[in-house]
Amino acid sequence: MEKIIIGTVVGGLAVYGFFYLLRNNKNELENIETKKYDILKFSDVISLSKELTKETGIPVNQDLVLLKINGDYIITFYDNTKSEIVEGKAIKLQCNVIDESLRLAFGDKDMLIIEK
Secondary structure, three states: OHHHHHHHHHHHHHHHHHHHHHHHOOOHHHHOEEEEEEEEOHHHHHHHHHHHHOOOOOOOOEEEEEEEEOOEEEEEEEEOOOOEEEEEEEEEEEEEEEOHHHHHHHOOOOEEEEEO
């Protein structure tokens, strides 16, 4: 139960942080690399995550996360020390539907930690 509460709070903070960044820089969402899928698979998310971290890896005190925002999915970094989304590297994923494994991984959450 405690893990669910912590996960929900962290997810809420991440989504709030992302919207805060977007509100302060309205062009930020337009500048994010966008990939379109008919069916977004969990394996697509893993491949794109590896692509995003290929050059620099995951910085210390950051997690690679997948956010669900208004029907789109965004792979980005979450800074654990500041409890906010990191500006810069991100990939936006647009799709018609997601596969069962990704749906089950998300459950009712808005954020999924891909890698720590």
